[in-house]
Amino acid sequence: MESAFSGHIYRQNGQGVTSILSRRVEGRLMWKQRIIGLHLRSKIDHSYLSQSQHADTKGKSVETALHSLVGHIEKANQYGDFTMVAFMDIEGAFNNVDPMADVEAL
Structure with missing residues (x-):
């Protein structure tokens, strides 16, 4: 299946040009890490810590x-x-x- 979006959109900011797409991907990865972290913390038996x-x-x-x-x-x-x-x-x-x-x- 081919993606409907190909290529990168670049935006000028104070530090230079950044890829909006790469920032969105990083944001999604951070969101997934938070969800996994919350799940793991809910399963930990704190008496072991x-x-x-x-x-x-x-x-x-x-x-x-x-x-x-x-x-x-x-x-x-x-x-x-x-x-x-x-x-x-x-x-x-x-x-x-x-x-x-x-x-x-x-």
Whole structure:
């Protein structure tokens, strides 16, 4: 079946020329990712998650994670201990996971 729309429509913006079609496709992909994310979160047994888990946890955010971290550092300083912190961000980790593999794992 041939698409009724072929080619790209380009629009001039402040940063140059962008493809409206590619932005629409990206928007649809983001919408699908949100739906899959909501579905997965509804199926997760939250008793398996650590109380230290802040990502994808209702009522927690980057700010609460940082507040908790600073609290641990301050407490260690009060007791004369030292604190070592390692941050790890796996770029693209969520974008490269097959959503059906997540669903099957549940």
